[in-house]
Amino acid sequence: MTAPAPAADSSASAGTAPRRTSRVLVAVLSVLLLALSAAALVGALKLREYADKDNARAAALTAARTEALNLTSIDAKAIDEDLQRVLDGATGGFKTDFGQRSKDLKTVLTENQVSAEGKVLEAALVRADTETATALVVVDSNVKNKAAPAGRSNTYRMQLDLERHNGRWLTSALQFVS
Numbered sequence: 001m002t003a004p005a006p007a008a009d010s011s012a013s014a015g016t017a018p019r020r021t022s023r024v025l026v027a028v029l030s031v032l033l034l035a036l037s038a039a040a041l042v043g044a045l046k047l048r049e050y051a052d053k054d055n056a057r058a059a060a061l062t063a064a065r066t067e068a069l070n071l072t073s074i075d076a077k078a079i080d081e082d083l084q085r086v087l088d089g090a091t092g093g094f095k096t097d098f099g100q101r102s103k104d105l106k107t108v109l110t111e112n113q114v115s116a117e118g119k120v121l122e123a124a125l126v127r128a129d130t131e132t133a134t135a136l137v138v139v140d141s142n143v144k145n146k147a148a149p150a151g152r153s154n155t156y157r158m159q160l161d162l163e164r165h166n167g168r169w170l171t172s173a174l175q176f177v178s
Contacts, residue, residue, distance in 0.1 A: 056130040056164070063089065063169030064135035064160045065123045071174070072118030072141040072156060076110045091163055091170035116143040118156075126159075133162045133169070136177070 067089040074082040083102045090098055108114075118141040126134045137158045144151040161173040 052130055053128075057125055057128045057133070060128050060133035060162050060164075060169045061123055061125050061135060063162055064125075064133070064137055064171070065120045067160060067171045067174070068123070068137040068139050068156075068158050069118050069120055071158075072116055072139045074109060075115045076113050077115075079106050079109055089171055091165055092172035094171050094173050112145045112147070114143065114145045116141045121155075131164050135160045135162065 067086070070082070070085045070089060083106060087095060087099060087102070118139045120137060120139050122136075122138040124136055126136055128134070137160060139156045139158070141154050141156060142151045143154055157177050159175050159177050160171050162169045163172045164170075
């Protein structure tokens with residue numbers, strides 16, 4: 001009688017199948033982990049982009065409110081500092097125009113002993129991205145001068161165009177709107 005031959009093939013394939021399954025499982029898990037990491041990175045970048053836009057919008061709105069307030073809060077006794085504060089928040093055409101007119105403005109404000117104190121009532125952005133913005137600002141200003149020593153209240157509605165320069169939001173154009 002002849003002894004049956006050992007089944008070499010069945011033991012070899014039995015050991016190979018679990019190894020292949022393990023390798024395939026490791027490869028699939030690696031691809032899934034890589035995909036999850038990529039998705040998390042994209043999500044984090046999107047969140048940062050949204051946060052950057054929100055921060056830029058908030059800073060632009062603050063700058064618009066400040067410039068409108070600086071423009072409507074002027075005292076003849078501190079006219080040089082007040083006019084300089086407006087210029088410090090300006091750029092481009094608005095800075096050029098205001099700078100050219102500030103000498104005449106200084107004369108008129110000092111001769112009439114003008115004192116104005118502004119208060120921002122409302123402010124909102126009409127449009128904004130991370131480098132430019134347009135804001136609408138409503139300001140009440142109590143203005144006193146020789147002709148009205150008790151003062152009178154004026155309401156101003158302004159549209160300010162802003163640009164970001166070296167991390168600072170500056171007014172590039174300003175117009176009074178109704």
